[in-house]
């Protein structure tokens with residue numbers, strides 16, 4: 001799967017990176033992006049779901065490969 005952060009929605013709450021620091025990183029202003037190219041293995045599905053649940057503005061999307 002591939003994870004993406006919708007930069008038009010992200011409001012820099014930082015909860016995704018707090019919940020799943022291996023998957024998300026924050027810029028200097030606290031806005032999130034997926035680490036690397038956003039491709040993550042099945043073993044991270046639970047962590048991805050936790051981050052999605054944690055995000056207050058539903059900015060995280062998952063594209064199934």
Ligand code: SF4
Pocket residue numbers: 005009010011012013014015016017030031032054055056057058059060
């Ligand atoms: S939790 Fe949501 S709003 Fe907060 S930094 Fe992550 S993607 Fe952005």
